[in-house]
Amino acid sequence: MSTIESTIKSLRAIDPSVLSDDDRFRLLDELRATTRRAQSPWDVAWEHAWVDGVTKAAIKTLIDIGIFTKWAESGRMPMTTAQFAELTGADPTLLKRLLRQVAAECLIAEVDKDTYASTPWALRLGTEPSFASIYGTFYHDIVTPAFLSLPFFLGAQDGGFKNPTALTKSNWQRVHGDDSTFFGFVSSDPLRNQHFADAMDCHSKGNFTSWVDLYDTSQIINARLDHPLVVDMGGSKGHDIEKFLQKHPEVPKSCLVLQDLPEVLENFTINEGITVCPHDFFTPQPVKGARVYYFHIVLHDWPDEAAINILKNVRDAMEPGYSKILIHEVLVSDRFPSLTVTSLDLTMMALFSTLERSEEQFNKLIDDVGGLRIAKVWKARQAVESIIEVERI
Structure with a gap:
């Protein structure tokens, strides 16, 4: 048997169903590298x-x-x-x-x-209709036009090719017009809004480790039940709170708060009992003294100045020594970042002129907010995202 035939036989013998996520990711990386060499x-x-x-x-x-x-x-x-x-x-x-x-x-x-x-x-x-919807308006209305436009946008900047940072003069405006914003465009059409929410739901299921498996949620349920436990900020249709409920069905739903813009929330049927609180996170946080204020892939949508303002509004609502901010985001490693991470980073560039941040960049961001400190970074080898646990000083 030739080397090629032996290699092919070995590959066909692999049973993906018995692989851990860690082994699966390692195998995929090696297969991708092998494919490129061939x-x-x-x-x-x-x-x-x-x-x-x-x-x-x-x-x-x-x-x-x-x-x-x-x-x-x-x-x-x-x-x-x-x-x-x-x-x-x-x-x-x-x-x-x-x-x-x-x-x-x-x-x-x-x-x-x-x-x-x-x-x-x-x-x-x-x-699973939500999975099929990734190939719908999310693909042809939102991401594909932005990807096609990105090289022309970058080349047309004053002074030539520079890293874009202006949220209101981004590639998005090149595609959709100066007055367009990403979230305004998405929420303006019910089908587009649904497909975007579905894509984010599938994204969190298929690409990433659930936050309730990455973070020690016993720290949350052991807190006071006369206060809100989790405020999910920018939480769309509530898929992350649903994960928390599935793990901790004993927790009163009234302790869980879902926040997003009114025009986003009105398109969804939210789990009965979860407190729905329409909110713009650029305004003061109305829910005071919650145990956790949770952001899942939210801050990567915003440049540092905007992200700092979002976090300041949360900081001012926190109870020192009790409240926490959990930032569930991609962390870009210093060496050999995965294709998933680099693809997400350039997606942020194409849609918002923002980025996926490194741990060093998050440290600076939290320092610039003031009155906050990073208590711990929760990581897992197989997880693309990490959770940055932030306390009020």
């Missing part, structure tokens, strides 16, 4: 210029046709193109061309001539 420069360029774009187009079309939902409902058995056509009413010639593209990307499995088997990815598309 590709020619033309292979890489072909993937970027043709494969990525047409694959997303094929996926979105198949979602709109209803293949994934109907496939899941019918039992997920392998099907021919003709059977898919009968199931969906779509043109079989069109389906064949779309399905073979998705199969060539190993997203579904070709098991016989013109016959395809499902995969965990395909099943999730068919059973």
